[in-house]
Amino acid sequence: MKTIVLVCAGGMSTSLLMNRMNEAAKAAGKDVETTAMSVEAFEKYSGPCDILLLGPQISYRKPQLEALVAPRGIKVAVIDFADYGMMDGASVLDKALAQIGA
Amino acid sequence: MAFRETITDFMNSKVAPLAQRLGDSKYLRTISQSMMSMLTPLIVGSFAVLLNAFPVSAVSDFIASIGLNTVFSAVYRCTTGAMSLYVVFLMAKNLTEKLKTDEDGTLAGVLALMTFLVLTPTDTLEDGTAVLSFTWLGSQGVFSAMLVGLVVGRIYTFFRQKGWTIKMPSSVPPMVTRVFDSLFPGITISILAILVCRLFNATPFGSLHQCIYSVIQMPLQGLGGTLPAMILTSLLMQLLWFFGIHGSNVISPIVSPIWMAMDAENIAALAAGEAMPNMVGYAFFNIFTFSGTSLALVMLMLASKSKRYRELGKVAAVPILFGIGEPVVFGLPLMLNFDLAVPLITNNAICLAIAGGLTYAGIVAPCVGVSTVFGMPLGFFAMVGGSVSVVVCHLVLQLVVAPLLWMPWFKRVERRELALEAEAAEADAAKA
Numbered sequence: 001m002k003t004i005v006l007v008c009a010g011g012m013s014t015s016l017l018m019n020r021m022n023e024a025a026k027a028a029g030k031d032v033e034t035t036a037m038s039v040e041a042f043e044k045y046s047g048p049c050d051i052l053l054l055g056p057q058i059s060y061r062k063p064q065l066e067a068l069v070a071p072r073g074i075k076v077a078v079i080d081f082a083d084y085g086m087m088d089g090a091s092v093l094d095k096a097l098a099q100i101g102a
Numbered sequence: 103m104a105f106r107e108t109i110t111d112f113m114n115s116k117v118a119p120l121a122q123r124l125g126d127s128k129y130l131r132t133i134s135q136s137m138m139s140m141l142t143p144l145i146v147g148s149f150a151v152l153l154n155a156f157p158v159s160a161v162s163d164f165i166a167s168i169g170l171n172t173v174f175s176a177v178y179r180c181t182t183g184a185m186s187l188y189v190v191f192l193m194a195k196n197l198t199e200k201l202k203t204d205e206d207g208t209l210a211g212v213l214a215l216m217t218f219l220v221l222t223p224t225d226t227l228e229d230g231t232a233v234l235s236f237t238w239l240g241s242q243g244v245f246s247a248m249l250v251g252l253v254v255g256r257i258y259t260f261f262r263q264k265g266w267t268i269k270m271p272s273s274v275p276p277m278v279t280r281v282f283d284s285l286f287p288g289i290t291i292s293i294l295a296i297l298v299c300r301l302f303n304a305t306p307f308g309s310l311h312q313c314i315y316s317v318i319q320m321p322l323q324g325l326g327g328t329l330p331a332m333i334l335t336s337l338l339m340q341l342l343w344f345f346g347i348h349g350s351n352v353i354s355p356i357v358s359p360i361w362m363a364m365d366a367e368n369i370a371a372l373a374a375g376e377a378m379p380n381m382v383g384y385a386f387f388n389i390f391t392f393s394g395t396s397l398a399l400v401m402l403m404l405a406s407k408s409k410r411y412r413e414l415g416k417v418a419a420v421p422i423l424f425g426i427g428e429p430v431v432f433g434l435p436l437m438l439n440f441d442l443a444v445p446l447i448t449n450n451a452i453c454l455a456i457a458g459g460l461t462y463a464g465i466v467a468p469c470v471g472v473s474t475v476f477g478m479p480l481g482f483f484a485m486v487g488g489s490v491s492v493v494v495c496h497l498v499l500q501l502v503v504a505p506l507l508w509m510p511w512f513k514r515v516e517r518r519e520l521a522l523e524a525e526a527a528e529a530d531a532a533k534a
Binding site: 008009010012013016040043055056057058059060061063064081082084085086087 | 118121122125126131135200203343346347348350351352413414417421426428429430431432433434435437476477
């Protein structure tokens with residue numbers, strides 16, 4: 001079971017993508033759970049997380065979040081803006097899973 | 103294309119690091135997080151006032167006849183009317199938890215509240231009852247509350263980081279030790295509060311709150327609380343969005359305290375049955391720049407002949423009704439798209455100018471200062487403006503003015519997209 005965490009400013013637009021990614025994972029029979037939250041909420045989040053994906057609109061926060069999760073060995077990536085715009089859950093899911101080698 | 107490369111280069115070397123520095127600032131993030139937590143009490147307070155001063159007199163008369171108006175007044179006074187008490191607590195708590203992530207900031211919040219109250223002038227009635235006036239607890243005390251909260255949070259964290267405490271023998275139970283851990287910064291902070299209080303008593307201001315109100319809050323509201331300043335702010339925010347950066351998120355910690363205090367002043371005036379002191383405010387800004395006018399763009403896309411734009415329009419349609427514009431920004435894309443840069447950057451400013459002009463001319467009523475709730479759909483979002491004219495203005499800007507502003511620019515990119523699609527179709531036909 002892998003966990004993908006999506007973050008954006010308020011956790012609103014990423015929650016749309018979260019639904020799409022969970023649907024895509026279910027359709028492909030993959031054992032992946034995607035969850036979405038705001039950056040502020042993530043800073044206190046200590047639950048499971050294999051990879052942290054940032055909405056492109058907050059890509060400027062990447063260095064800071066990388067520093068935060070580095071001790072936990074969590075990968076950090078920015079979601080491709082074209083995928084984000086089209087809310088392409090399957091594509092984001094595949095790219096994320098490729099990054100964590102699952 | 104050297105110009106575009108220069109711009110992209112400028113974005114990577116200058117804009118992104120600046121946004122990152124602002125986004126990294128623990129103080130700015132504390133301010134923005136604390137102000138967001140204030141939304142619930144502010145909305146409860148606003149609705150209490152709205153019900154008492156309901157535009158339809160049958161409703162407000164009924165509320166008065168069943169004696170609810172005094173209850174609603176009390177609700178308002180303890181929410182919006184006492185917002186500084188909440189703000190000072192939240193600032194200290196949130197800052198402490200940001201500066202020292204393993205620390206529970208509650209005690210810092212309590213100490214900040216204590217400090218704020220010590221600094222607030224009290225009075226004694228003729229019959230000897232001690233009273234605390236609401237003067238500094240509401241919008242007038244907000245900046246003082248922010249400052250006190252941040253300073254107390256910083257001092258508290260400093261003590262905890264240094265580990266300064268009263269050393270107990272190891273046989274003392276840990277729970278008792280923890281009490282002493284917090285007692286030391288607590289006592290130091292209260293001594294400081296007493297000194298500061300005495301110091302300001304000796305100045306012509308009389309209190310720290312009055313000093314901060316006169317020296318910081320009034321000038322900032324005079325400067326940042328005007329329509330031209332708001333238009334400039336919106337241009338800057340949209341410019342950041344052009345670079346694909348969440349502009350509102352970067353800039354709002356700086357401007358939202360000023361604008362929210364102005365909204366609170368309007369609500370206070372409404373509660374007192376007076377004229378609105380401020381034409382603009384946070385609610386004004388949010389209502390008239392709903393969705394960054396990209397709702398109009400989605401409408402144009404849904405009606406487009408281009409297949410890709412129609413598809414994207416469908417993806418973006420529901421989110422945009424609730425003011426979520428990311429699919430448009432990154433899907434169309436608007437980000438780094440020079441063909442649509444002009445409307446993206448200027449549309450909000452134009453809408454603000456139109457709404458401001460109409461408000462100034464008295465055609466649209468001033469927003470009463472009720473906080474907007476992000477996530478409310480089109481139209482309903484504007485209801486907190488407190489009058490039908492605000493809702494109508496919001497709808498006309500969103501559904502008529504904004505589509506016209508996008509139209510010429512959108513038609514240009516649509517023509518190119520259609521040509522591309524026709525080419526692709528020809529290529530497919532040739533293959534088959």
